[in-house]
Amino acid sequence: MSGIIGIYSPNRTDTSQIAYYGLYALQHRGQASTGIAVNNNGFVDYHKEQGLVNEVFSKDIIDRLMGNIAIGHVRYASSQQSKEKSNVEPLVVGYRKGALALSLDGSIVNAKALRDELEDKGVIFQSTLDAEVIANLIARYHRDGLEEAIIEAIDAIKGSYSIVMMNANSLIAARDPHALRPMVLGRINNGYIIASETCAFDTIGAEFIRDINAGEMIVIDENGVSTVHEKKGKVSHCLFEFIYFARPDSQVDYRSIYTARIEIGRQLARESPVDGDIVIGAPDSGVVSAVGYAEQSKIPYRDGLIKNRYVGRTFIEPTQGLREQGVKIKLNVLKDNVNGKKVVLVDDSIVRGTTVKRIIDLLRNAGAKEVHVRVSSPPVRHSCYLGVDMPTNQHLMAAGKTVEEIRKELGADSLYYISLDGLRKAIGGDEGFCVGCFTGQYPVQGEMNL
Numbered sequence: 001m002s003g004i005i006g007i008y009s010p011n012r013t014d015t016s017q018i019a020y021y022g023l024y025a026l027q028h029r030g031q032a033s034t035g036i037a038v039n040n041n042g043f044v045d046y047h048k049e050q051g052l053v054n055e056v057f058s059k060d061i062i063d064r065l066m067g068n069i070a071i072g073h074v075r076y077a078s079s080q081q082s083k084e085k086s087n088v089e090p091l092v093v094g095y096r097k098g099a100l101a102l103s104l105d106g107s108i109v110n111a112k113a114l115r116d117e118l119e120d121k122g123v124i125f126q127s128t129l130d131a132e133v134i135a136n137l138i139a140r141y142h143r144d145g146l147e148e149a150i151i152e153a154i155d156a157i158k159g160s161y162s163i164v165m166m167n168a169n170s171l172i173a174a175r176d177p178h179a180l181r182p183m184v185l186g187r188i189n190n191g192y193i194i195a196s197e198t199c200a201f202d203t204i205g206a207e208f209i210r211d212i213n214a215g216e217m218i219v220i221d222e223n224g225v226s227t228v229h230e231k232k233g234k235v236s237h238c239l240f241e242f243i244y245f246a247r248p249d250s251q252v253d254y255r256s257i258y259t260a261r262i263e264i265g266r267q268l269a270r271e272s273p274v275d276g277d278i279v280i281g282a283p284d285s286g287v288v289s290a291v292g293y294a295e296q297s298k299i300p301y302r303d304g305l306i307k308n309r310y311v312g313r314t315f316i317e318p319t320q321g322l323r324e325q326g327v328k329i330k331l332n333v334l335k336d337n338v339n340g341k342k343v344v345l346v347d348d349s350i351v352r353g354t355t356v357k358r359i360i361d362l363l364r365n366a367g368a369k370e371v372h373v374r375v376s377s378p379p380v381r382h383s384c385y386l387g388v389d390m391p392t393n394q395h396l397m398a399a400g401k402t403v404e405e406i407r408k409e410l411g412a413d414s415l416y417y418i419s420l421d422g423l424r425k426a427i428g429g430d431e432g433f434c435v436g437c438f439t440g441q442y443p444v445q446g447e448m449n450l
């Protein structure tokens with residue numbers, strides 16, 4: 001999972017500033033590393049590093065990065081390898097016709113096969129990035145023009161991808177044929193902007209134009225925006241964007257994430273009512289659905305857990321000894337609200353099960369009489385190889401287990417996961433979603449890239 005941004009301005013050279021604030025708004029899509037590359041009359045400059053956006057960029061760096069085109073990236077890294085410095089994007093490469101920079105959100109399922117093929121032909125790789133495979137394909141196919149080469153490269157890759165690219169005179173964006181990962185187009189001043197989510201537009205005063213379509217490739221240059229290629233497949237937006245990943249103030253694929261989450265909560269209450277005293281949400285992503293559940297069930301919503309906002313990436317896990325002392329660093333319970341109550345706890349998803357188990361224990365220790373867990377997603381039983389970082393199947397709590405077995409393991413009084421049909425209905429459509437992590441049926445055949 002990653003966040004991407006691209007800016008084209010016909011007459012302004014402060015695009016790195018816009019990229020910076022846009023990436024800041026997209027920080028939730030990745031906290032491991034970030035970078036911005038700019039094009040200044042064909043000369044590409046960049047800065048990228050491991051860390052958060054406000055740690056990596058200083059005012060001096062942003063002031064140095066002058067150019068009328070910029071692209072940027074924030075990376076979520078689950079493996080040690082993906083955290084390495086060589087894997088920080090944007091990727092900037094030189095090819096016959098100059099410099100090319102790429103930022104990718106997604107996962108190319110045939111990247112290994114393509115990489116092997118290129119290595120057999122003598123290509124040397126500097127990173128394990130899928131973006132580098134794409135860059136090498138573009139260099140290899142470059143005969144007549146860049147656009148044609150990118151189209152050939154895109155036709156060769158399979159998987160989920162929202163890509164922004166930049167060369168000396170254009171900003172290029174491409175979205176996979178299933179539109180798995182989000183990508184939107186907006187207007188800023190008299191230029192254009194591409195981003196993973198619309199929350200980036202709001203932050204910087206850009207105006208939303210439209211989503212990039214499934215399989216669409218656009219070029220933005222002095223002539224404006226033009227669609228140069230369409231390779232549409234069966235639209236299969238990632239449901240996890242709606243459940244957990246995207247920011248509630250974003251619009252993804254023409255749907256408000258906030259409204260979708262409220263509706264999910266309402267649907268959960270219809271499907272699985274409880275005789276509870278209060279409804280609480282697991283911070284942060286369970287909170288909006290908890291409000292929906294409370295509205296529908298007429299059970300009052302209360303804050304049950306307070307999260308320390310300042311626990312960040314450098315957070316040192318407490319030792320076992322401190323843990324036994326009951327050190328509560330990330331989350332604390334509002335005891336007055338839960339003591340003696342039958343609590344309905346709404347959580348967005350259960351992946352490994354560690355978080356929700358810890359919350360149930362906290363609530364019980366604070367005196368909750370009953371804890372009823374309601375989950376905004378169906379059981380996650382299959383690991384995702386299309387761009388959502390998840391542990392392998394064996395570490396997924398719901399893999400190979402019944403809901404009753406999970407309930408017992410968690411120590412909840414009751415447990416209910418929203419139905420897949422109910423989830424689709426709440427988001428507003430029977431079709432058009434990837435349900436792979438719930439059913440094992442993915443729109444693209446592949447496997448985990450470990």
Ligand code: AMP
Nearest residue numbers: 244285348349350351352353354355389
């Ligand atoms: P756990 O069950 O302990 O693995 O944590 C699940 C919680 O982490 C969910 O309630 C979400 O808030 C969040 N989450 C969901 N999906 C992911 C993911 N792919 N990567 C990281 N965190 C996630």
